[in-house]
Amino acid sequence: MSRLGLATASLLMMAAAPYKPPETGTRIVYRHATLIDGQSSTPRPDTAVITDGEKIVAVIADRSLTDAQLNGAQQVDLSGKYLLPGFIDTHQHLATPPNRPVAELQLERLVYSGVTSIRDMADDLRQVSDLSRAAIVGEIASPDIYYAALMAGPSFFTDPRTHAVAKGAEPGAVPWMQAIDDGTDMPLAVARSKGTYATAIKIYANLPGERVAAITTEAHRQGMKVWAHGMVFPATPAEVVAAGVDTVSHTCYLAYQAMDKRPDSYQNRFPVDASLFKSDNSVMSKLFGEIARRGIILDATLNVYPTAEDAAKLKRPPHCTVDLVGKLTNQAWRSGVTITTGTDGETPGEEPWPALFDEFELLHDQAGMPPAAVIAAATLNGAKAAGQEKSMGSIEPGKLANMVVLTKNPLEDVKNLRSVTLTVKRGKQFPRADYGQ
Incomplete structure (x- = not known):
């Protein structure tokens, strides 16, 4: 040349x-x-x-x-x-379906709003991995991105989102989103996930407790984190916790532990019985105590739930209201559970601030966490959830x-x-x- x-x-x-x-x-x-x-x-x-x-x-x-x-x-x-340390959003979705210009605008708003890291909780990793690279080297204005490869039971892969993120390939048969059953070669499945450069495996839906435990054990053996839904349908919250996952998402899902009847699959979810939680529920006290004892982190995501007033206007009742999730998150926090600030949904692009700031205020107003606890949730706790506490989350040499x-x-x-x-x-x-x- x-x-x-x-x-x-x-x-x-x-x-x-x-x-x-x-x-x-x-x-x-x-x-x-x-x-x-x-x-x-x-x-x-x-x-x-x-x-x-x-x-x-x-x-x-x-x-x-x-x-x-x-x-x-x-x-x-x-x-x-x-x-303060940079903020961390522990529940983002950047590529379901992938749309690079929209994702870059979303990431730009985040970083100019004080957000220096996020967890992407399973998407089309072909795009997310490149966004992560571009963020680190400075090609785009963006927080750093730590992401998960998803595992779920075969029956989950009728979900149209799985087709959107595997376009050009077979849903459930790609390394970033795998269908798992009792015949799966688990070391190979985890190795395929790890090959996407994912930080963690996200355990999503339609898996029994023993399979959640098997995935978790093998992921940890191979040095990967495990980020799970609070209930994996039919795996109960108690079974998810007993499996030893690193984080659980959605306080609402944990509430199913206190119910006699629980959904048997992700597709068959139904509303939580709010009457069980007028005061601290003893079943939840035991569950939260075990979560705290094991050091499992709760990605509460109050942001995704409607108020009781808004819920009454919906054609289908929501699984939880923000009032109920706030009450349960408060019980978890008082029980010593580590809470993070995850959103799992964004404000419209024309809004000046991302949804993370709504989550801050919901954790304070609905979950009763004082400002110092909200700041900890948004910084050091978020770094722990991403497995990055040695390099971020606090201001120190x-x-x-x-x-x-x-x-x-x-x-x-x-x-x-x-x-x-x-x-x-x-x-x-x-x-x-x-x-x-």
């Missing part, structure tokens, strides 16, 4: 990564912040955070900064502002420089989490004022 051709190729490569993280040696000092670090609910005033490339290298009192630390570094004055700057104190009011003015993801700055430019 000629020198001109090489130069052109080099320019194209540079232009292809406009959101690339800064190189090691690029030092930035964020000064005079009130730090809410993701580990303590006590804010630390007048704190400095030093980043080098995509990592945090120091967190100290601003008065302790040395000339050597400041020399040659960019300085960002955060006086009067609040610095050695972790990724994933941070969000607020103009208002979120410990006073969770609505103040909407006062985002700057996102830092892997050291790259995303000023809120640039969103939509």
Whole structure:
């Protein structure tokens, strides 16, 4: 190739990564912040955070900064502002069906809203894996994406969504979405899932308890996380928990444990009997106690449930209302269960803020969690759910420089989490004022 051709190729490569993280040696000092670090609910005033490339290298009192630390570094004055770890949405769907332009717009809004990581909970991984790559190298404005390959019983694969995400191939027979029965070669099935570069296997539907346990055991043996529905139909919530999964999604599904009759398949789900939960239910107390004892994380997803008033207007009654799910999530939280902020649905694209902020407010207003607990759910707990707590979820040396700057104190009011003015993801700055430019 000629020198001109090489130069052109080099320019194209540079232009292809406009959101690339800064190189090691690029030092930035964020000064005079009130730090809410993701580990303590006590804010630390007048704190400095030093980043080098995509990592945090120091967190100290601003008065302790040395000339050597400041020399040659960019300085960002955060006086009067609040610095938190980047937010994590633990339940997103980016590609069912795949639509790259829509997904990129969704991801752009997320990162400019303070969201630095998400869990994608099973989609067409042909597209999600490339979105994940593009996010990491900076080709697109996006949170980092950790995703799951799905497993379910063969009878689930009549669901039209499975056809949408396997287009061009057979639903249930692709590595990112597999039908599992008693004849499945489990080590091979898990290895196929792992080959998609998935972080986890999502156990979805129409599997008995022993099969949930078999998938979980083999996934863990191969170093993968297991993210499961709270009930897998017919596998009960208690059986899902006993299998040793890492996270369970949807508080509503857990409520089936307290009912004498439960759905026998995903397709045959029916509403939860709310009369069983007027006060703390003893069956749920036992279940939540076991979830807490095992360190299983609850991806509550209050966002997907209607209010009682809205439910009354629906042609078909919902499985739960947000009032019921809030009450049950509060019981789980009081029982010591680790809660995260997952949405499983988005606000319309023209809205300025993603649904994650609705989930923050629902966890506070409906589930009774104080602002500090909501912040923990949105940061360090989310990092644990994604299996990434060693690299994100709190502001401390050695972790990724994933941070969000607020103009208002979120410990006073969770609505103040909407006062985002700057996102830092892997050291790259995303000023809120640039969103939509």
